[in-house]
Amino acid sequence: MREFNPFFKKFSSKAKKIAVIYPNRYVGGISNTGIQRLYFEVNREEKYIAERFYTDVFNGLRSVESATPLEKFDVALFSIQYEEDAFSAVRILSSSGFSGKKIAGGPCITQNPFPYLKHFDRVFIGEAENAVRSIVEDELTDGLFPLSNKRRVVSLDTEMKRQIVADGAYGKAILIEMGRGCPRGCRFCIVRQIYSPPRWRSRDSIIEIAEENIGLAGKVALIAPSPTDHPEFLEIVSELQNMGYEVSPSSIRADRFDEEHAELLGDVKTLTLAPEAGSERLREVLNKGISEEDVMQAAEISSAKKIKLYFMFGLPGETYSDLDEIVRMVEKIRNLGKSVQVSINPLVPKPHTPFQWLPYGGDLSKNAMENIKELKKKRDYLYSKLRRIADVEIENIERFAVQTVISRGDESMGDFLDRKVRLSTIRKFRLERFLEGFSPDYEFPWDRIDMGYRKNRIRREFEISMEKAGIEF
Numbered sequence: 001m002r003e004f005n006p007f008f009k010k011f012s013s014k015a016k017k018i019a020v021i022y023p024n025r026y027v028g029g030i031s032n033t034g035i036q037r038l039y040f041e042v043n044r045e046e047k048y049i050a051e052r053f054y055t056d057v058f059n060g061l062r063s064v065e066s067a068t069p070l071e072k073f074d075v076a077l078f079s080i081q082y083e084e085d086a087f088s089a090v091r092i093l094s095s096s097g098f099s100g101k102k103i104a105g106g107p108c109i110t111q112n113p114f115p116y117l118k119h120f121d122r123v124f125i126g127e128a129e130n131a132v133r134s135i136v137e138d139e140l141t142d143g144l145f146p147l148s149n150k151r152r153v154v155s156l157d158t159e160m161k162r163q164i165v166a167d168g169a170y171g172k173a174i175l176i177e178m179g180r181g182c183p184r185g186c187r188f189c190i191v192r193q194i195y196s197p198p199r200w201r202s203r204d205s206i207i208e209i210a211e212e213n214i215g216l217a218g219k220v221a222l223i224a225p226s227p228t229d230h231p232e233f234l235e236i237v238s239e240l241q242n243m244g245y246e247v248s249p250s251s252i253r254a255d256r257f258d259e260e261h262a263e264l265l266g267d268v269k270t271l272t273l274a275p276e277a278g279s280e281r282l283r284e285v286l287n288k289g290i291s292e293e294d295v296m297q298a299a300e301i302s303s304a305k306k307i308k309l310y311f312m313f314g315l316p317g318e319t320y321s322d323l324d325e326i327v328r329m330v331e332k333i334r335n336l337g338k339s340v341q342v343s344i345n346p347l348v349p350k351p352h353t354p355f356q357w358l359p360y361g362g363d364l365s366k367n368a369m370e371n372i373k374e375l376k377k378k379r380d381y382l383y384s385k386l387r388r389i390a391d392v393e394i395e396n397i398e399r400f401a402v403q404t405v406i407s408r409g410d411e412s413m414g415d416f417l418d419r420k421v422r423l424s425t426i427r428k429f430r431l432e433r434f435l436e437g438f439s440p441d442y443e444f445p446w447d448r449i450d451m452g453y454r455k456n457r458i459r460r461e462f463e464i465s466m467e468k469a470g471i472e473f
């Protein structure tokens with residue numbers, strides 16, 4: 001792997017050694033601005049030295065920089081980005097002989113820290129910028145659960161002064177976090193809940209970062225949950241292009257993609273859009289705010305020959321005719337002369353979202369295993385309809401059941417993270433309760449965390465979505 005700009009600090013007996021661990025593949029970790037920021041902040045301090053660990057480099061047991069075994073480090077800082085990364089994190093801890101301080105943060109910890117408490121000395125809820133030293137030294141209570149139960153939020157005005165440029169998920173690119181949080185109100189979305197309030201980085205700050213890193217890469221990746229919502233998106237893209245950069249936004253919303261965007265972003269091979277549901281009715285249940293017309297218009301005006309579409313299934317009130325609407329949308333795009341790639345995931349009803357009361361599978365009248373059976377039927381139905389007209393990928397239903405269990409689990413889940421949980425484990429240890437629906441008055445473990453919203457508000461959102469889905473509860 002070729003990297004530009006990593007730190008090479010010499011170990012000294014006085015420096016505290018901090019392992020920054022991304023328990024997943026290098027390509028994702030190197031493209032994550034949060035982890036890069038953490039690495040930069042720790043190394044900026046004279047009395048610390050940070051080195052990185054990824055699961056596909058020395059199996060996560062030795063550092064990238066100096067191949068030093070994890071057991072030689074004093075502190076391990078884990079960033080858990082996806083639920084299943086918890087298995088890798090626990091495997092790394094148990095097979096490395098590490099005996100120092102274990103701290104975990106990242107979106108999965110922020111959404112629900114309870115399943116992780118058994119394996120870490122501290123878990124961090126929220127945003128860790130400008131606080132890494134205090135976290136390592138135990139001087140900060142803000143965000144460190146259980147010393148504090150309040151999510152820590154920072155302003156976006158400080159920037160990552162230095163970053164490693166390498167071939168990551170965006171190719172070889174300068175990463176610029178354009179915004180955090182999302183002003184939209186999609187009811188299934190954890191991003192808007194754990195990164196609220198929405199914040200944008202100013203145009204000046206974005207240009208300054210691009211100027212400071214000029215020469216390191218020919219491309220800038222503009223990263224945000226919804227970059228095209230930035231009030232100066234077009235001006236920023238244009239300015240970066242005038243500096244000689246190719247610009248790649250992390251995603252594009254169909255309702256923001258017009259002729260001006262298409263022209264400015266130039267020739268693209270694939271345009272990725274996320275209608276999430278095939279029918280207008282279900283998009284209203286989700287509060288997605290994108291119409292079929294938006295999707296068709298974006299597909300039509302884009303120079304891309306391939307349109308990649310993201311959908312979910314297992315939605316509340318979903319019928320087979322809603323699934324047919326997915327097929328119809330794909331056919332309509334094919335009729336524009338474009339090829340279509342379709343990625344379909346079962347909905348994972350996440351903590352803190354208005355869908356947290358839903359069962360996995362979406363049908364409140366069914367128990368966990370009945371919902372899983374129905375999801376499998378729907379998966380087969382979608383495959384049979386789509387495989388002749390699109391390149392289709394449907395995520396593994398049992399794997400997503402495991403994700404649901406980890407994301408909604410409580411402290412008892414900790415006992416299962418040191419084995420690879422499967423559907424059979426879920427049944428054997430009676431973890432199905434985390435897949436079931438909940439009554440609106442149910443007290444979730446994560447209700448104890450102050451995320452900055454009132455539960456009544458998301459309950460009202462849930463009620464509205466149920467009304468729109470035609471479900472009584």
Ligand code: SF4
Nearest residue numbers: 182184186189192225
């Ligand atoms: S637009 Fe995307 S990031 Fe924003 S709330 Fe909807 S799904 Fe979440």
